[in-house]
Amino acid sequence: MEALRVQVLAEKGETSVPSQYIQPPENRPQRQNPNPNANANVKGVIPVIDLSSRTNNLLDELKKACKEWGAFQVINHRVPIGLLDDMRRVGRTFFEERSMEEKLRYSCDSASPASEGYGSRMLVASNDTVLDWRDYFDHHTLPLSRRDPSNWLESPADYRKVVAEYSEHMKALAQELLGLVSESLGLTCQCIENVVGEFYQNITISYYPPCPQPELTLGLQSHSDMGAITLLIQDDVGGLEVFNNGEWVTVNPTSNAICVILADQTEIITNGEYRSAEHRAVTNAGRARLSVATFHDPAKTRQISPAFHPPKYRPVIYGDYVSSWYTKGPEGKRNLDALLI
Numbered sequence: 001m002e003a004l005r006v007q008v009l010a011e012k013g014e015t016s017v018p019s020q021y022i023q024p025p026e027n028r029p030q031r032q033n034p035n036p037n038a039n040a041n042v043k044g045v046i047p048v049i050d051l052s053s054r055t056n057n058l059l060d061e062l063k064k065a066c067k068e069w070g071a072f073q074v075i076n077h078r079v080p081i082g083l084l085d086d087m088r089r090v091g092r093t094f095f096e097e098r099s100m101e102e103k104l105r106y107s108c109d110s111a112s113p114a115s116e117g118y119g120s121r122m123l124v125a126s127n128d129t130v131l132d133w134r135d136y137f138d139h140h141t142l143p144l145s146r147r148d149p150s151n152w153l154e155s156p157a158d159y160r161k162v163v164a165e166y167s168e169h170m171k172a173l174a175q176e177l178l179g180l181v182s183e184s185l186g187l188t189c190q191c192i193e194n195v196v197g198e199f200y201q202n203i204t205i206s207y208y209p210p211c212p213q214p215e216l217t218l219g220l221q222s223h224s225d226m227g228a229i230t231l232l233i234q235d236d237v238g239g240l241e242v243f244n245n246g247e248w249v250t251v252n253p254t255s256n257a258i259c260v261i262l263a264d265q266t267e268i269i270t271n272g273e274y275r276s277a278e279h280r281a282v283t284n285a286g287r288a289r290l291s292v293a294t295f296h297d298p299a300k301t302r303q304i305s306p307a308f309h310p311p312k313y314r315p316v317i318y319g320d321y322v323s324s325w326y327t328k329g330p331e332g333k334r335n336l337d338a339l340l341i
């Protein structure tokens with residue numbers, strides 16, 4: 001069980017998924033509307049923000065996106081597109097070009113949550129949670145004191161260099177975005193970053209093998225991210241969905257865009273002015289999908305509290321928040337709601 005990876009199941013060529021992967025009916029993805037245009041009229045489209053437009057409009061657009069969605073895509077973000085492609089390329093070689101024996105040498109410690117390496121289960125705790133149709137490789141990238149590139153792949157030859165460069169660019173973009181988010185609320189540019197403190201950054205490559213029963217499964221169950229801000233890139237397959245206005249809306253895969261997902265600590269710091277985005281990944285029967293999520297979190301010892309008065313959330317030590325998330329599971333947003341005053 002420990003070593004079980006979704007990719008192994010997928011490669012067996014079964015026509016049905018094991019029962020642990022079957023979602024209860026209320027969580028199953030809706031069947032796609034056969035007419036995509038009909039969908040577009042009803043559903044919103046996740047906002048796309050051009051970061052090169054340094055006008056007042058930018059802050060207005062950002063404010064609207066954060067308020068209505070808690071997620072948006074950015075373009076013209078100054079992260080080299082070649083680096084996004086490189087990150088996808090080196091990540092894909094791990095899943096598609098290494099033998100299972102080789103891959104398992106990088107297994108994460110399944111007994112401790114969020115440990116670095118190759119894994120499949122987001123949660124350690126209970127036996128009765130439905131499993132995600134996903135494998136992943138997690139890298140601890142920042143602060144440098146927790147970075148040990150010897151835990152990362154050695155090949156392709158540029159793997160570690162790409163991850164290190166990608167980490168740096170994502171950190172800079174996360175800082176820029178938290179600055180803009182702060183300003184859009186009339187706070188000083190540094191405000192949110194000052195509450196978060198030094199970034200604890202993880203880069204997680206997720207790999208969703210084709211699934212024989214996509215209508216019964218989820219690649220990743222509905223959740224909001226725990227930390228401050230997540231920056232995500234995906235390939236051209238698509239599968240990331242954001243919950244908005246009672247509906248699950250697909251984030252269009254755009255190879256040069258970066259998807260920004262506000263996470264729970266940003267909701268607390270903004271005193272609920274901006275909500276963290278509930279999102280999930282759906283599977284498909286045809287093609288494997290790859291995404292790379294870069295999480296920016298506070299230190300476990302950091303106390304997070306709202307930057308506005310009167311506060312609507314109780315202060316929380318980030319490490320306590322994480323423990324409760326791993327114990328209770330991410331379903332809905334009950335960890336965050338528990339802090340509401």
Ligand SMILES: O=C(O)CCC(=O)C(=O)O
Pocket residue numbers: 204206220225232234239240279280281290291292293
């Ligand atoms: O693969 C995706 O698109 C979603 C990944 C994600 O939400 C996560 O790792 O927290």
Ligand SMILES: [Fe+2]
Pocket residue numbers: 223224225230279
């Ligand atoms: Fe997420």
